Amino acid sequence: MKRIAEQEAHAGLAMGDHDDRARADFAFTLRNRVTSTWMPGTRTIFDRRAAGAFEKRHGRRPQSPADIRAAMDADPWYRFYLSARRASQEMIWEAVIPPAGRLGRVPMPGAPKGSLRLDPEVQAPAYVGAIDIHCMPGGYLADRGEGDTGAGAVYDRGVYLYMSGLMGGLNDAVGQLAARFLMARLPEFAPRRILDMGCGVGHATLPWASAFPAAEVTGIDVGAALLRHAHVRAESLDVAVHFVQANAERTPFPDGHFDLVTSSIMLHETSLRGLPAILAESRRLLAPGGVMLHVDQPRFDDDPWATFLQENETHYNNEPFWRRYRHLDLEAEARAAGFGRVELATLRADVVRQSQNNAADDPKAGARGFLALLAFRDD
Numbered sequence: 001m002k003r004i005a006e007q008e009a010h011a012g013l014a015m016g017d018h019d020d021r022a023r024a025d026f027a028f029t030l031r032n033r034v035t036s037t038w039m040p041g042t043r044t045i046f047d048r049r050a051a052g053a054f055e056k057r058h059g060r061r062p063q064s065p066a067d068i069r070a071a072m073d074a075d076p077w078y079r080f081y082l083s084a085r086r087a088s089q090e091m092i093w094e095a096v097i098p099p100a101g102r103l104g105r106v107p108m109p110g111a112p113k114g115s116l117r118l119d120p121e122v123q124a125p126a127y128v129g130a131i132d133i134h135c136m137p138g139g140y141l142a143d144r145g146e147g148d149t150g151a152g153a154v155y156d157r158g159v160y161l162y163m164s165g166l167m168g169g170l171n172d173a174v175g176q177l178a179a180r181f182l183m184a185r186l187p188e189f190a191p192r193r194i195l196d197m198g199c200g201v202g203h204a205t206l207p208w209a210s211a212f213p214a215a216e217v218t219g220i221d222v223g224a225a226l227l228r229h230a231h232v233r234a235e236s237l238d239v240a241v242h243f244v245q246a247n248a249e250r251t252p253f254p255d256g257h258f259d260l261v262t263s264s265i266m267l268h269e270t271s272l273r274g275l276p277a278i279l280a281e282s283r284r285l286l287a288p289g290g291v292m293l294h295v296d297q298p299r300f301d302d303d304p305w306a307t308f309l310q311e312n313e314t315h316y317n318n319e320p321f322w323r324r325y326r327h328l329d330l331e332a333e334a335r336a337a338g339f340g341r342v343e344l345a346t347l348r349a350d351v352v353r354q355s356q357n358n359a360a361d362d363p364k365a366g367a368r369g370f371l372a373l374l375a376f377r378d379d
Contacts, residue, residue: 001334005062006169007157007160007165007170007171008114008169008170009170009227010170010232010233010236010237011075011232011233011235011236012103012149012152012153012156012229012232012233012236013153013156013157013233014096014099014100014103014157015155015157016096016098016099016156016196017099017104020095020096020098020099023094024059024092024096024157024161026095027088027092027094027095027161028092028161028164030084030087030088030091030159031085031088031089031091031092031162031164032164034081034084034085034088035085035164036086037050038081038083039085040082040271041077041080041081042070042072042081042243043305045072045075045077045078046068046071046072046305048311049075050062050071050072050074050075050078051071053071053075054067054070054071054074054177055075055165063304064304065223065304065307065308065311066363067304068250068304068305068308069311069315070306072308074088075108082312083314084332085316086135086317087314089134089135089162089317089354090135092158092162093135093136093137093154093158093189094270096153096154096157096158096161097137097154099152099153099157100149100150100154100157101150102275103149103150103153104147105147105148105149106376109294111242112231112235112258113208113234113235113238113239114231114234114239114240114241114242115242115243116227116228116231116241116242116243117242117243117244117245118224118227118228118245119244119245119246119252120224120250122222122245122246122247123247123261124141124222124223124247125222125247125249125270125271125274126271126318126364127269127270127271127274127321128140128141128222128223128269129141131318131320132318133318133319134162134304134318135317135318136154136158138150138151138154140200140221140222140223140226141187141222141223142223142225143223143224143225144225147156148224148228148230148284149225149228149229150225151203151223151225151226151229152201152223152225152226152227152229152230152233153229155201155226155229156171156201156203156229156233157201159171159203167177167203170203170205170206171203172203172204172206174203174204174248174264174265174295175203175204175205175206175207175208175264176207177266177295177368177370178204178207178211178262178264178293178295178347179207179208179211179212180211181347182211182291182293182374183211185345185374186291187308189260189291190212190214191212191258191259191260191291192214192215192216192259193215193216193217193218193257193258193259193260194208194209194212194215194217194258194259194260194261194262195218195219195220195251195253195257195258195260195261195262195285196208196217196218196219196220196262196263196264197220197248197261197262197263197266197278197282198220198248198263198264198266198269199219199220199227199230199243200221200222200223200226201226201229201230201233202219202230202233202234202241202243203264204263204264204265204295205217205219205230205234205241206234206237206239206241206244207297209239209240209241210239211331215260216242217240217241218241218242218243218244218258219241219242219243219244219256220243220245220246220248220251221243221245221246221249222245222246222338223245223349224245227243228246228247228266229323229336230243231243238362244262247313248263248266248278248281249274249277249278249281250277250281251281251285253279255284256284256285256286256287256288256290257287258285258287258290259286259289259290259291260290260291260292260293261282261285261286261290261291261292261293261294262293262294262295263278263294263295263303264295264296265295265296265297265370266278266294266296267296267330267373268297268319268321268322268325268326269292269319269321269322270321270325271321272321272328273325273330274367275325275333276333276336276337277321279292279294279311279333279334279336279337279339280337282337282375283337283338283339283345283375283377284374284379287376287377288377288379289376289377290376290377291374291375291376291377292307292334292339292373292374292375292377293372293373293374294369294372294373295370295371295372295373296325296371297310297322297325297326297370298346298369298371299326299327299371301326301327303361307326310322310326311315311323311326330371331344331373331375339375339376339377340376340378340379341375341376341378342373342374342376343372343373343374343375344371344372344373344374345372345374346369346370346371346372347369347370347371347372348369353375
């Protein structure tokens with residue numbers, strides 16, 4: 001059985017005992033087989049069998065993503081593939097939940113460099129709490145009370161296994177990529193205060209602290225257990241970040257408080273009402289001369305097959321807003337939020353270490369690059 005490289009150690013990492021690691025290895029190996037070996041077979045099935053069967057039924061070749069889905073859903077091999085893919089993901093969660101549950105309250109290592117501020121009055125948006133995004137049991141808001149880091153520990157370890165370690169030992173490849181892009185695009189930019197929205201456990205937050213060591217970095221999220229884990233993780237890694245429980249649509253910070261407002265892989269998980277509110281809040285929070293940078297999934301409008309693959313996340317992986325996000329005019333949304341100068345850029349995922357098959361088959365691997373929404377407050 002293929003052995004996964006170990007995730008980089010930090011306080012609160014739910015590695016578990018020998019049996020826990022064996023279960024995680026098995027889940028990883030199965031998922032890797034599904035995505036790297038069986039997934040390419042879906043195109044073969046489409047070309048050799050499903051497309052022809054669709055044409056016989058409808059009198060035309062499948063052209064749109066909806067046509068492709070109708071053709072593939074009727075094929076038994078594809079249904080087997082979907083079942084195996086879903087089962088492998090559920091096995092990942094089942095492998096990491098027990099060791100995460102045994103962690104208990106993780107002691108803070110040494111004198112804190114950053115801080116943690118929780119607010120039980122914060123109301124999470126319905127689009128975060130109504131479903132278990134990624135089918136993660138309990139979702140982002142699972143919380144067993146004071147000191148609980150379970151949801152964060154499950155997500156931290158689970159994402160590493162789900163991505164086959166391709167996002168790096170700290171799951172921070174997207175944050176690194178975003179920081180490098182901004183530093184290259186604006187070499188003179190030196191933010192004093194940085195806000196990372198929807199920070200989760202801080203995977204993409206910590207790279208900003210490394211990129212701009214003189215800046216005060218704050219990460220916000222609505223999940224208390226996520227933030228407790230994020231704080232323990234950051235302190236263990238000797239990075240100063242201030243974590244605050246807050247809704248990105250309505251934050252507690254004053255106008256013009258930040259020079260950079262950013263997020264990583266958050267927008268596609270927000271509703272069509274939530275996204276404009278987040279952009280408007282980003283604008284409010286920026287000081288004159290400030291920059292907004294939201295990095296998220298690419299859009300595959302020019303490729304029906306790639307769009308079909310990407311929309312599997314909506315159909316089978318509790319990502320209900322991803323499909324609609326894909327059709328949004330993000331430039332227009334940013335201008336409606338008050339930004340005059342807006343740019344879209346494709347960030348090539350050169351920091352993501354991928355096998356050829358994973359790069360081709362898994363939209364979440366960022367094979368075609370991530371989409372960066374860059375906007376400036378020039379007034």
